[in-house]
Amino acid sequence: MPQQAVAVAPPAGVEEALQRIAVIAESPVQKRAAHALWGRQLDAPTILRDRSTGMSWRSDPATGAALAVVLRKDQPPANTCIDVEGAPHVTLLLPLPTDSSALAALYWHEQWHCIQTGLGLPASEGNTAHLDSEAGRTWLRLEMRALARALATRDDAQARKHLAAALRFRALRGGAGAPGTDALAEEAKLERNEGLAEYTGRSVAAAAAQADGVAAVVDALAKAESSESFVRSAAYATGPAYGMLLDRWSPGWRSALSAGTSLPALLADRIRIGPANIDVAHVGQRYGMDQVRAEERARAEERERRSAALRVRLLGEDAVRFPLKQPALSFDPRSLFPLDSVGTVYTPVTVRDEWGELTADSGGLLSPDWSQISVGGGAIQGCNASWTGPGWKLELEPGWRFSRLPSGWQLTKEDPLQCSK
Numbered sequence: 001m002p003q004q005a006v007a008v009a010p011p012a013g014v015e016e017a018l019q020r021i022a023v024i025a026e027s028p029v030q031k032r033a034a035h036a037l038w039g040r041q042l043d044a045p046t047i048l049r050d051r052s053t054g055m056s057w058r059s060d061p062a063t064g065a066a067l068a069v070v071l072r073k074d075q076p077p078a079n080t081c082i083d084v085e086g087a088p089h090v091t092l093l094l095p096l097p098t099d100s101s102a103l104a105a106l107y108w109h110e111q112w113h114c115i116q117t118g119l120g121l122p123a124s125e126g127n128t129a130h131l132d133s134e135a136g137r138t139w140l141r142l143e144m145r146a147l148a149r150a151l152a153t154r155d156d157a158q159a160r161k162h163l164a165a166a167l168r169f170r171a172l173r174g175g176a177g178a179p180g181t182d183a184l185a186e187e188a189k190l191e192r193n194e195g196l197a198e199y200t201g202r203s204v205a206a207a208a209a210q211a212d213g214v215a216a217v218v219d220a221l222a223k224a225e226s227s228e229s230f231v232r233s234a235a236y237a238t239g240p241a242y243g244m245l246l247d248r249w250s251p252g253w254r255s256a257l258s259a260g261t262s263l264p265a266l267l268a269d270r271i272r273i274g275p276a277n278i279d280v281a282h283v284g285q286r287y288g289m290d291q292v293r294a295e296e297r298a299r300a301e302e303r304e305r306r307s308a309a310l311r312v313r314l315l316g317e318d319a320v321r322f323p324l325k326q327p328a329l330s331f332d333p334r335s336l337f338p339l340d341s342v343g344t345v346y347t348p349v350t351v352r353d354e355w356g357e358l359t360a361d362s363g364g365l366l367s368p369d370w371s372q373i374s375v376g377g378g379a380i381q382g383c384n385a386s387w388t389g390p391g392w393k394l395e396l397e398p399g400w401r402f403s404r405l406p407s408g409w410q411l412t413k414e415d416p417l418q419c420s421k
Contacts, residue, residue, distance in 0.1 A: 010057055010066040014048065017096050018059045018066055021046050024107050024208075033207035034108055037200060037254065038119060042111035044088045049077040051093060073357070073397075076330035076350050079106060081113040088114035101205045101216075109201030120259055121196065126189030127181065127368075129338035130173070131230040134300040136183075138292055139173035140234060141225055145287040147241040148221040151214050160273055163245065165283055167268060167275040188262035190232065194333075195239015195263065202240050217241055231344070232333040242267055310337070310345055314365040318377030320389060320409045324370055328352045343367045355400045355411050362391025380409065383419035 024030060025046065034042040047069055049056045054077075056069040071091075075082050079092055090110045097103045116123065130136040146166035150159045174184045202220075206213030217240045224230075224237035242263040246253040250270035257266075268274050281289075313319065330350040337345040347363030351373055358364070358373065365374040380389040385396040396402060401416045402409065 010068070011050070011053070011055075013095070014050075014057050015066050017048055017094060018046075018057065018064075020096060020100075020103065021048070021092070021107065022059065022064070024104050027208060030104065030108070030204050030208045033204045034111065034200070037203060038112070038115065040115050040118065042108065042115060042200075044081065044090050044111060044114040046090045046092060046107070047071070047084070048096075049091050049093055051077045056091070074326070074328045074352050076328050076352050076357075078330040079110055081110055090114060101209050104205040104208050105198075105201035107201070108204040109197045112197045112200040116193070116196070119257070121192055121257060122259060123193050124189040124259075125193070125232075126186035128183070128186050128190060128231050128234070129344065130183050131187075131234055132303070132336075132338045134296050135175075136173055137230060137299070138289075138296045139169045140230055141292050141296075142284060142287050142289060143169040143173070144221045144224060144234075144237060144241075147238065147245075148218045149287075150245060151218050151221075151241060159245075160271070163267070163271075164273055164275065165278060165287070167264060167273070168278050168280065168283075170264060171275040172280070184262070184264075187235070187238075188265075190235035191239040191242065191263050192257070192259075192261060193235070194232070195235040196243065196257075197239075198236045199240040199243035203243075213240075214244055217244055227334050229334060229336045231336040231338060233336075236333075239263065246270065306337070307339060310339060310363075310365070313376040314339075314345065314363075314374045315342065316377075317408075319365075319374045320377045320380070321372055321374045322351070322353075322355070322358060322411060323372055324351070324353050326353065327370055327373075329366075337363075339365060341368070349373075354397065355413075356385070356394065356396040358392060358394050360392040364392070377409065380404075384416045 025043070031041075031043075045058060047056050047058045056071055057066050058069050059065070060067050071082070071084065077091070077093055081088050081090055083089075090107070092106065092110065097106060113123070131140060143166045146162045146169060150162035150166065153159050153162070170184065174182075202213050202216055206216065221237050221241060224234070227233050246263070246267050250267070253266060253270065328351070329346070331346045332348065335347050337347070339345055343365050345363045345365050348359070348361040349364050349366075350357065350359045351364070358375070360375050362376065367373070375392045376390045378390050380387065382388055382394070382402070387394040387402055394402060396416065399413060399415065401412050401414045403412070403417065
């Protein structure tokens with residue numbers, strides 16, 4: 001049982017939200033569909049988390065009543081799977097999606113994260129900063145357009161041509177990564193992680209609605225093009241696309257997955273197709289290459305301006321730097337902004353560590369090794385355990401002090417200075 005589960009009158013809407021989750025979790029159709037995909041029960045208990053109040057809720061297994069739950073401080077609110085007293089639990093943020101299919105997709109996405117390690121597919125975050133570059137974004141958008149065409153047509157010959165184009169655009173992206181890195185191998189990590197989770201969510205949601213999930217994935221590929229950042233979010237679109245193409249041409253493919261599998265490579269191998277040596281200039285026109293290139297050129301110019309401003313704010317003398325030892329993060333995967341080799345800007349982001357909790361709505365720069373996060377300095381106010389700065393707030397754990405030293409603002413492990421009266 002989650003720690004300190006107690007009966008407390010829940011806010012309006014919590015009990016209804018728990019009932020909506022129960023309908024999905026107990027649906028025979030959805031349970032069978034999830035089990036058919038992975039040969040396992042996806043039945044981790046669910047905890048709802050309210051970011052605005054900091055409270056969490058679950059259903060009493062005996063009565064169905066809403067029970068308040070106190071989770072560990074190193075478990076920030078997020079849609080995810082967490083360990084609670086040795087058992088996996090799905091956590092979902094309130095408010096839940098209003099659309100039933102969207103909620104089912106989210107629920108089964110997070111349930112998959114609770115079983116992935118047991119499937120031999122441990123969570124792994126790839127370094128896909130290259131997907132924010134002009135070349136990386138251009139070839140990715142063209143790949144997604146070709147994948148959508150391959151999914152949408154029932155003509156296998158045409159679908160294979162679109163897939164060959166998609167694989168070619170992907171291959172061209174292979175050189176967009178940082179020197180010494182395998183860009184496509186890094187992308188494959190995220191597709192095994194978030195891509196397979198999203199594939200699971202969409203597949204089970206489609207079974208629940210007695211619908212063809214392909215149409216929803218084609219729509220998701222089109223919507224993905226407007227994403228502010230592809231750095232971590234691209235796999236949410238490409239993963240389900242490759243998964244459903246594998247369903248079409250290679251049933252049973254899931255049994256061949258391992259911790260090193262690339263979904264595109266697995267598909268290419270199963271149907272004996274590769275990134276053909278196509279005339280990119282000619283074939284690219286089928287997918288609007290000139291338009292995509294023009295849009296990405298303009299975005300790259302704007303990105304340079306934004307990058308310069310972020311460097312001044314987050315790397316300048318006024319920047320405040322917080323050390324990290326075992327950080328737990330909550331963030332929006334659609335808004336990551338790589339700042340070259342110095343790290344990635346997460347906007348917004350909440351970070352918990354031994355010293356307390358930092359919430360930066362205006363963004364924070366996380367170092368590549370996650371050993372430090374930087375936020376903007378300037379007008380900083382507070383005392384004792386509570387502090388605020390431009391676009392951020394800090395809540396300290398007991399025994400920690402935040403103070404300005406000659407070298408700048410620093411955290412030290414000592415009792416805080418008391419507020420002057």
